[in-house]
Amino acid sequence: MHETMRWFGPHDAVTLRDIRQAGCAGVVTALHHIPVGDVWPVADIQQRKSLIEAEGMRWTVVESLPVSEDIKRQSGHYHAHIENYKTSLRNLAACGIQVITYNFMPVLDWVRTDISYTLPAGSKALYYQHAAFVAFDLFMLERPDAAKDYDEQEISAAQAWLENHTEEERKNVFHNAMLGLPGSTGRFTPDEILAALATYKDISAGKLREHLFHFLREVVPVAEELSLKMAIHPDDPPYPVLSLPRIVSTEEDLRAIINAVPSPANGLCYCTGSLGVRPDNDLTGIIRRLGDHIHFLHLRNTRRDNFGNFFEADHLDGDADMFAIVRELLLLMKRRNTALPVRPDHGHQMLDDLHKTTYPGYSCIGRLKGLAELRGLQLGISRML
Structure with missing residues (x-):
């Protein structure tokens, strides 16, 4: 596996030097300062890339190139935003980026209480x-x-x-x-949330799925031409919230997305945390059946109960059988003759980080602990195969 950590840019309390000391070969990041729907200019991409390379690491995975609400609703400036997205893909490919992570969750990128x-x-x-x-x-x-x-x-x-x-x-x-988007310290106001929810009043899960497939038909051919891999992230949590439709929550959803636009560029971000919150998701089976379409890995663990509650557990100590998952992933990569980029997704705030202000889930020491556990698990399993 190609081990990485997520970095939110120069304002992140976790520095590139911290990530390098954790043993990562690469960084997963995005240009959060550019408004959603606008083009990512080559100059901005190169500037971010230079910062990462100056610390001896690589930037090959974007997380995320966001999809605007206009595109999700097929309203307003969605035609222009799709064209801007294509231009951003071209600019990212010209700078050596290989994997583009995105999601299609309406309004809220994730939800925690x-x-x-x-x-x-x-x-x-x-x-x-x-x-x-x-x-x-x-x-x-x-x-x-x-x-x-x-x-x-x-x-x-x-x-x-x-x-x-x-x-x-x-x-x-x-x-x-x-809470707003990852990488942001802002929060929505009640009026903003209610106004945004109203714009989805007449958009069912079926309609949102049609909008996603239209988006894919537009951008996937461009990504394929550029040898980019698109990786859609599952819903978090993987069921409807605030009456908003969710369409990337189950294996059936993932299969429908792959089949909508068959292409080596149209693929998945396999997130054990998001998918694992649903007990009906077969995490190892998804790897076996859809593994050829997995382009990026988020490994984290959750512990759930029968009342719909869940919390982020230690990476090796939740409901997901991380031993079986990592073993299946190593077999997949051996068969595909590739090393997939992976990051320890989220981590506990602990030790000295308890006295720091960091993005929720993205303190340094907890993720370092998760990475070390996953690295040891990977080494042990690889010696057995």
């Missing part, structure tokens, strides 16, 4: 508590007609959660649920 969930040993993890999120939706955001999305048991649990938590705890859930 607690970004500093305290584990027994004192480290902090990301956590999604379903009752807290329903309470946010119904009683804090007050989304119109939200009650239609929940059954009586869910509404009752949300009311109980609200009654049993302090005003400060409620505020924390409210702020965490409104």
